[in-house]
Amino acid sequence: MKNQEKRQESVSPIYKPSYTYEAGIAHGILSKFEPGTRTLPKGFQLDSQFLSLPVDIVLEKDVEVILRDGVKIYTDIFRPANNEKVPVIVVWSPYGKSGGSAPKTTGLFNMLGMDNSMLSGLAKFEGPDPAYWCSKGYAVCNPDPRGIAKSEGDSSMIGRQEAKDCHDLIEWLAVQKWCNSKVAMSGTSYLAFSQWFTAAEQPPHLVAINPWEGLSDGYRDLVMRGGMPDLNFTKRLQVNHVGKGKREDVHAEALHYPLADNNIWEDKIANFEKIKVPAYVVASYSNTLHTAGTFRAWRRMASEEKWLRIHNTQEWPDYYEESNKEDLLRFFDHYLKGKDNGWENTPRVRYSLHDFKGGDRTNLPASQFPPKEVSNHKFYFDGLTRGLVKENPSSEVPVVYDTDTEHGLASFGIRFDKETELVGYPKAHLWVEADGADDMDLFVLIQKLDKYGSQLQQFVVPNQGPLMQDLSERGASVLRYKGANGRLRVSSRNLDKNLSTEEVPAHTFDRVEKLKLGEIVEIEIDIFPLGMIFYPGEQLRFIISSRNDLGAIMPGTAGFVPKNKGKHIIHTGGSHPSYLQLPVKEG
Numbered sequence: 001m002k003n004q005e006k007r008q009e010s011v012s013p014i015y016k017p018s019y020t021y022e023a024g025i026a027h028g029i030l031s032k033f034e035p036g037t038r039t040l041p042k043g044f045q046l047d048s049q050f051l052s053l054p055v056d057i058v059l060e061k062d063v064e065v066i067l068r069d070g071v072k073i074y075t076d077i078f079r080p081a082n083n084e085k086v087p088v089i090v091v092w093s094p095y096g097k098s099g100g101s102a103p104k105t106t107g108l109f110n111m112l113g114m115d116n117s118m119l120s121g122l123a124k125f126e127g128p129d130p131a132y133w134c135s136k137g138y139a140v141c142n143p144d145p146r147g148i149a150k151s152e153g154d155s156s157m158i159g160r161q162e163a164k165d166c167h168d169l170i171e172w173l174a175v176q177k178w179c180n181s182k183v184a185m186s187g188t189s190y191l192a193f194s195q196w197f198t199a200a201e202q203p204p205h206l207v208a209i210n211p212w213e214g215l216s217d218g219y220r221d222l223v224m225r226g227g228m229p230d231l232n233f234t235k236r237l238q239v240n241h242v243g244k245g246k247r248e249d250v251h252a253e254a255l256h257y258p259l260a261d262n263n264i265w266e267d268k269i270a271n272f273e274k275i276k277v278p279a280y281v282v283a284s285y286s287n288t289l290h291t292a293g294t295f296r297a298w299r300r301m302a303s304e305e306k307w308l309r310i311h312n313t314q315e316w317p318d319y320y321e322e323s324n325k326e327d328l329l330r331f332f333d334h335y336l337k338g339k340d341n342g343w344e345n346t347p348r349v350r351y352s353l354h355d356f357k358g359g360d361r362t363n364l365p366a367s368q369f370p371p372k373e374v375s376n377h378k379f380y381f382d383g384l385t386r387g388l389v390k391e392n393p394s395s396e397v398p399v400v401y402d403t404d405t406e407h408g409l410a411s412f413g414i415r416f417d418k419e420t421e422l423v424g425y426p427k428a429h430l431w432v433e434a435d436g437a438d439d440m441d442l443f444v445l446i447q448k449l450d451k452y453g454s455q456l457q458q459f460v461v462p463n464q465g466p467l468m469q470d471l472s473e474r475g476a477s478v479l480r481y482k483g484a485n486g487r488l489r490v491s492s493r494n495l496d497k498n499l500s501t502e503e504v505p506a507h508t509f510d511r512v513e514k515l516k517l518g519e520i521v522e523i524e525i526d527i528f529p530l531g532m533i534f535y536p537g538e539q540l541r542f543i544i545s546s547r548n549d550l551g552a553i554m555p556g557t558a559g560f561v562p563k564n565k566g567k568h569i570i571h572t573g574g575s576h577p578s579y580l581q582l583p584v585k586e587g
Contacts, residue, residue, distance in 0.1 A: 009261050009262040009263070010262065010263050011256075011257055011262045011263060011264055013156075013248055013253065013264055014248065014249045014252045014253050014256065015154055015246040015247065015248055015249065016246060016247060016249045016252070017246055017247070018147060018154075018155060018241055018242055018243040018244065018245055018246060018247040019239060019241060019242045019243075019247070020242065021148075021149050021150075021242035021243050021244070023149075025102070025103065026102060026103070026104075027096050027098060027099060027102055027149070027242075028096060028097075028098030028099050028100065028101040028102045028121075029046055029047060029098065029101040029121065030046075030061070030076070030098040030101070030122075031096065031098045031102075031149075033062055033074075033150050034061055034062060035061060035062040035063070035064070035074075036060075036061055036062075037058065037059070037060045037061070038058075038059050038061070039056055039057070039058055039059070039081055040053055040056070040057045040058075040059055041053070041056050042054065042055050042056050044057075046101055046120060046121035046122060047101060047121055049106065049116045049117060049121075050101070050116060050117060050119060050120050050121035051117055051118060051119055051120045051121075051129075051131055052120075053120060053131050054131060054135045055080065055081070055134060055135045056080075056081035057078050057079070057080065057081060057122075057130060057131070057134045058078070058079050058080070058081045059076065059077070059078055060076070060077040060079070061076050062074045062075075062076065062150070063075050063076070063077055065143070065168070065169055065172050067146070067164075067165050067168045067169075068164070068168050071146055071151075071152045071153040071165075072151065072152045073143055073144060073145060073146055073151035073152065073153075073165070073169070074097075074143070074144050074149070074150050074151050075097065075141055075142060075143035075144065075169070076097045076098070076141075076142045076143075077139060077140070077141050077142075078122060078130035078133075078134055078139060078140045078141075078142075079134060079139035079140075079178055080134045080135075080137060080138075080139070084137070085177075085178060085179060085180040085181075086137050086138055086139050086178065086179065086180055087137075087138055087139070087179070087180050087182040087183065087184065087207070087332070087336035087337065088138065088139040088140070088141050088173050088179055088182075088183050088184070089128055089133060089138055089139070089140050089141065089183075089184050089185065089186050089332075090141045090143070090166065090169065090170060090173070090183060090184070090185045091124045091127035091128060091140065091141065091142050091143075091185070091186065091187050091191055092143065092145065092162070092166045092169075092185065092187075092191060092194040092195075092198065093124065093125070093126065093127070093145075093187065093189075093190040093191045093194060094144075094145055094148050094155060094157075094190070094240050094241055095124060095125045095126070095190065095240050096124075096125070096144065096148070096149060096240070096242075097124055097142035097143060097144050097149070098124075098142075099124060099125040100119065100121055100122060100123040100124055100125055100127070100129075101121035101122075102125075105125050109316070111463065111467070111468075111555075112314075112316065112317070112461040112462065112463050112468075112479070113461055113462030113463030113464075113465075113468075114316060114317055114320075114461075114462060118320055119131070119320065123140075124142045124187070124191075126187050126188045126189050126190065126191050126315075126316070126319075127140075127142065127186070127187040127188075127191055128140055128186050128187065129320070132325060136329055137337070138332070138336075139178065139179070141169070141173060143166075143169055145162060145165060145166075146161070146162075146165050147241065147243045147244075147245045147246070147247060148241065148242065148243050149242060149243055150243075150244075151243065152244075152245070153245055154245040154246040154247065154248070155241045155243060155245070155246070155247045155248060156248045157218075157237075157238070157241065157247070157248045157250045158190075158193055158194070158197065158215075158218050158250075158268050159197065159218070159267040159268050160197065160201075160267055162194060162197060162198075163194070163197035163198045163200065163201045164201060166185075166194060166197075166198040166201075166203075167198060167201040167203040167206075170183045170198070170203040170205055170206050171203055171204065171205055173205075174204075174205035180336075180337075181205055182205065182207045182335075182336040182337075183203070183205050183206050183207060184206070184207055184208045184209065184210065184332055184335070184336055185198060185199075185206070185208075185209045185210065185211075186209075186210040186212070186328070187210075187211075187212060187319075188212040188213050188214065188315045188316065188319050189213065189214050189289075189290065189315065190214065191212075191214070192211035192212050192213055192214025192215075192290070192294070193211075193214040193215045193216065193293070194214075195209045195210070195211045195214070196211060196214070196216050196270035196272070196275060196297050196301075197270050197271075199274075199275040199276075199277050199279075199301075200270055200271040200272070200274040200275050201274075202274060202276065202277075206277055207277065207278070207335050207336055208277055208278045208279070208280070208331065208332060208335040208336060209275075209277055209278075209279045209280075210279070210280045210281075210282070210328060210331070210332075211279065211281055211282070211294065211297065212281075212282040212315055212318075212319050213282060213283060213284060213287055213290040213291075213294050213315040214290055214293060214294060215289070215290060215293035216269070216270045216272070216293035216294070216296050216297040217268065217269045217270070217293060217296065218250070218265065218268030218269070219260045219265040219268060219269070219509065220260075220292070220293075220509070221289070221290075221292055221293040222234055222250075222289075223250060223251075223253075223254040224254060224258065224260070224509060225292075225487060226441075226486070226487035226488045226489055226492070226525075227488060227489035227491070227492025227507065227509055228441060228487060228489050228560060228562065229254060229255070229258060229560075230560035231251050231254055231255070232552065232557050232558045232559070232560070233289070233552070233553050233554060233557050234250055234251045234254065235251045236554075236556075236557055238250065238251060259509060259510050259511070259512070260508065260509040260510055261510040261511075270297060272296075272297060272300035272301045272302065273300070273301075273302050274302065275297075275301040275302055275303055276302050276303055276304075277303060278303060278305040278306065278331075278335050279301065279303045279305070279306045279307070280306075280307045280309070280328060280331045281294065281297070281298050281306060281307065281308050281309070282294075282308075282309050282310075282311065282315070282318070282319075282324075283295055283298065283308060283309070283310050283311075284310060284311050284312070284313070284314070284315065284318075284352075284460070285310065285312075285352075285354070285481070285484065285528060285529055285530050285531055286312075286314070286458075286460050286478070286481035287314070287315060287478050288477040288478055288485065288528075288550060288553055289478055289553045289554075290315070290478075291528045291529065292526070292528060295369075295425075295529050298369070299504075306348070307331070307346060307347075307348055307349070307350075308348065308349045308350070308351075308369055309327075309349075309350045309351075309363075310349075310350065310351040310352050310369070310531065311324075311352055311362065312352040312354055312360045312362055312460070313460045313461070314460040314461050314478060314479065316461075317461060317462060330342075330343050330346075331343055331346075347365035347366060347367070348366070348367055348368065349365070349366040349367065349368060349369045349371070350362075350363045350364060350365055350366070351364050351366060351369060351371070351423060351531055352364065352531050353421060353423065353531045353532065353533045354448075354458060354481065354530075354531060354532050354533070355532070355533040355535070356448055356456035356457065356458045356481075356532075357450075357456065359533075361533070369424070369529075370423055370424030370425065370503075370529075370583050370585075371423060371424075371585060373585050373586050373587055374423055374424045374583045374584065374585050374586070375583075375584060375586055376424075376502070376503065376581050376582070376583055376584075377390070377581070377582050377583075377584045378390075378429075378579045378580075378581050379414060379579060379580045379581075379582060380392045380393065380572070380573070380577055380578065380579045381399070381412050381570070381572040381573070381578045381579060381580070382397070382412070382572060382573065383396075383397030383398060383399045383570070383571075383572035383573060384397045386399075386410075386411065386412050386413065387412060387413065387414060388412050388413060388414040388540070388542065388580060389414075392573060392574075392577040392579070393572065393573035393574070394573065394574060395573050395574060396571065396572065396573045396574035396575065396576060397572055397573055398433075398569050398570065398571050398572065399569070399570045399572060400435075400567055400568070400569050400570075401546070401567065401568055402566075402567050403437075403546040403564035403565055403566060403567065403568060404565065404566075408545065408546040408547055408564070408568075409543055409544060409545035409546065409547070409549075410543075410544050410545075410568075410570055411541050411542060411543045411544070412541075412542050412580070413449070413539050413540060413541045413542065414539065414540050415451075415537065415538070415539045416534040416535070416536060416537070416538055416539070416540070417536055417537075418536055419533065419534070419535055419536060420533070420534045420584065420585075421531075421532070421533055421534075421584070421585040422530055422531070422532045422534070422540075422582055422583055422584060422585070423530070423531045423532075423583055423585055424503070424529060424530070424583025425503040425504050425526075425527075425529050425583060426446060426484060426527040426529075426530060426580065426581060426582050426583060427486075427503065427504065427505055427524055427525065427526055427527055427580075427581045428444050428486065428524065428525040428527060428542075428544075428578075428579075428580055428581075429522070429523075429524050429577075429578060429579050429580075429581065430442075430522070430523050430524075430525065430544070430570060430578045431520055431521070431522055431523075431570070431571040431572075431576035431577075431578050432490060432520070432521060432523060432568065432569065432570055432571065433515070433518070433519065433520045433521070433568075433569040433571065434490070434515045434566060434567070434568060434569070435566050435567040435568075435569060436565060436566020436567055437515070437564065437565045437566040438491075438514040438515045438516075439489065439490055439491045439514055439515060439563070440489070440490040440515070440546075440564065440568055441487070441488075441489050441490075441546065441562035441563060441564050442487065442488050442489075442490065442523075442525065442544060442545070442546070442568070443485070443486075443487045443543075443544075443545045443546070443547065443548055443549065443550075443562075444485065444486045444487070444525055444527060444542065444543065444544050444545070445482070445483050445484070445485045445486075445542070445543040445545070445549070445550070446483045446484040446485075446527060446530060446532075446540060446541075446542055446580075447482065447483040447540070447541040447542070447543060448483060448532055448534065448538065448539070448540060448541075449538065449539040449540070449541050450538055450539075451535075451536075451537030451538050451539070453539065455482075455541075457480055457481065457482045457483075458480070458481045459472070459479065459480050459481075460478075460479060460480065460481055461479050468480075471555045472555075474549075474551045474559075475550075475551030475552040475554075475555065475557075475559055476551070476552065476553075476554060476555045477550040477551055477552065477553055478553055478554060479555075482550060483530075484527050484528045484529070484530040484532075485527065485528055485550060486525045486526055486527035486528065487525070487548075488507070488523060488525045490515065490521065490523060491512045491513050491514050491515070492507055492509050492511075492512070492513075493507065493513065493521065493523045493524075494507060494508050494509075494510070494511055494513065495507060495508070495524065496508045500524075503581075503583075504526050505524035505525070505526050506526070520569075520571055520576065530583075540582075542580050544568075544570055546562060546564040546568055547562065547564075548560050548561070548562060
C-alpha cells in the first residue's frame with residue numbers, strides 16, 4: 001500500500017514559454033501557413049534532392065481541426081487525386097508537419113548514408129511518405145499537435161493529453177467525405193511512442209497501429225533509465241516544442257520530481273492493457289533509446305492480433321526500405337481495406353540474430369518471443385578465474401575495482417565450444433558492496449569477442465566511414481551496436497513485484513535506499529533483449545563498469561556522467577551467487 005500511495009501523489013507539471021516558431025526553411029519548404037487545397041501533379045518535385053511524385057496527390061494544407069476543449073490545431077492532408085474513399089494514416093509528433101524537407105532532417109540522413117532521393121520531402125520526420133502511400137490508395141495526415149507551430153494551446157510531451165487530442169483528430173478524419181472511415185497510425189521514435197498512448201484511448205475508428213521502435217515509459221526509457229538522471233537528450237528533444245504558448249518542460253520535471261511516485265510519470269506510462277487494436281510492431285536489439293520500451297509494450301499490450309518483427313539495422317533505413325514498406329502495406333491492406341491477402345498467416349514473430357561479421361540471420365519465424373525453444377540458463381561468476389560457469393563456485397571471491405581509476409570495471413567470460421544462439425531476455429543478478437560511498441551507478445554489457453579475444457561491433461546505418469567511426473566511438477550508441485546493455489543505480493534497486501518476471505526484472509523507482517558501510521545487497525539488472533550467434537571458439541564477455549562506456553544516445557548530445565566514487569565490490573560464489581542469466585536456444 002505504501003508504494004500505491006506514493007504513486008498517487010499529485011504534483012504540478014512544469015510549463016515554460018515555448019521556443020519561437022517562424023516559418024521558413026528551418027522548418028521545411030512547406031512551413032508557411034497557407035490554408036487551401038491544391039493538386040501536386042505526377043512528376044512534381046518539392047526540391048531537386050527529393051523523389052518525384054509517382055501519382056497526382058491532393059494536398060489540403062493547414063486544415064483546421066477543433067479538439068474537444070475548443071483548441072484549434074492545424075494539419076496537412078495528402079490524399080490520392082481520385083473520387084475513391086480511402087483510409088488514412090495519422091503521423092503524430094511535435095516535429096513539425098513539414099519537417100521532412102528541413103535541413104536538419106536531410107543533413108541527418110546524408111550523415112547516416114541515407115539517400116534523400118528515396119523520399120519526396122513531403123513525409124514528416126520519421127513518418128510515412130505520402131508519395132508511396134498515396135500511390136497505394138491511402139491518405140496521410142501530418143498534424144501539428146496542440147501548442148506546436150500555429151496550433152493553439154500549450155504543448156505536452158507524451159501522455160494522455162496528446163493521446164486525447166489524437167483521438168479527436170482520428171474521429172474527425174473518419175467522417176471526412178474522402179475517408180472510408182478507417183484510420184491507422186505509423187512512424188518511428190516519437191511517432192511510435194504516441195501510438196501506444198493513442199491506442200489506449202480506444203478511438204472507435206482507429207483500426208490498426210504500426211509502432212516502429214519507440215519508448216513506452218517516459219520515466220524508465222527517457223529521463224531516468226536505471227534510476228539515473230540521464231537528461232541531456234531530453235533537453236535537446238524539447239527544442240522541437242515551438243509555438244506561441246507554453247511547453248511542458250520534462251527536463252525540469254525530472255530534476256524536481258526524480259522519483260516515479262507521482263501523477264506526472266504515471267501519465268507517461270502507456271496503458272498497455274487498453275491497447276486492443278491490431279498492431280504490427282517493429283523492434284531492434286540495438287537502439288539504446290527505444291529497444292526496452294518497444295519490447296515492453298509488445299509484451300504487455302492486450303491486442304490479440306499483434307505481430308513483431310525484429311530487424312538488425314537502425315529504424316530509419318529499416319522503415320523506408322522497399323520490402324519493409326511492402327510488408328506494412330500488406331498489414332494495412334488487410335485491416336483498412338479488407339483485402340484477403342493472407343496477412344493473418346504471417347508468423348507472429350520474425351526475429352534476427354547478429355553475428356557481427358556480416359552473416360546476420362533475419363526474418364526467422366517464431367510463434368512467440370523468445371521462441372519456444374529458448375530456455376534460461378544461469379552462468380555464475382567465478383571471481384578466481386573470471387569465468388562464467390554453470391555451477392556456483394563454493395569459494396567466495398570478491399572482485400574489486402576502483403572507480404577513480406581508468407580501469408573502473410570488471411569482466412567475466414565464457415568461450416563456446418559449439419554454435420550457440422542466444423535469443424531473448426538476459427538479466428544480471430548481482431551481490432554488490434560499495435567501499436567509500438553510499439551508492440553505486442552500475443553499467444553492464446554483454447559483448448561478443450571473436451576466437452582471438454577481439455571485440456566485435458556492428459554499424460546499423462549505411463555510413464561506416466571515418467566520420468561515423470568518430471561519432472560512434474564513444475557515443476551515438478544508436479548507430480553502432482556494441483552489445484546488449486543495462487544499467488542501475490543501486491539505491492533504486494527495489495523491485496516491482498507486480499511487474500517483475502523471472503526473465504525481466506522491473507523496478508519501482510519510488511524510493512532511495514542508500515548503502516550502509518559494509519552492507520552487501522542483492523540486485524537485479526534488466527538487460528536489453530538480444531539475438532546473437534556464437535560460433536565455436538568465440539567468446540562472450542560480460543562487463544560490469546562504473547562508467548557509461550557506450551556514451552550518449554545521439555551525436556551532438558553529451559553522455560551521462562555517473563557519480564561514482566570509492567571502490568565497487570562484486571561478490572561471487574558461496575553464499576553470494578552472482579550470475580548472468582542468458583536465453584539459450586536449444587537444439
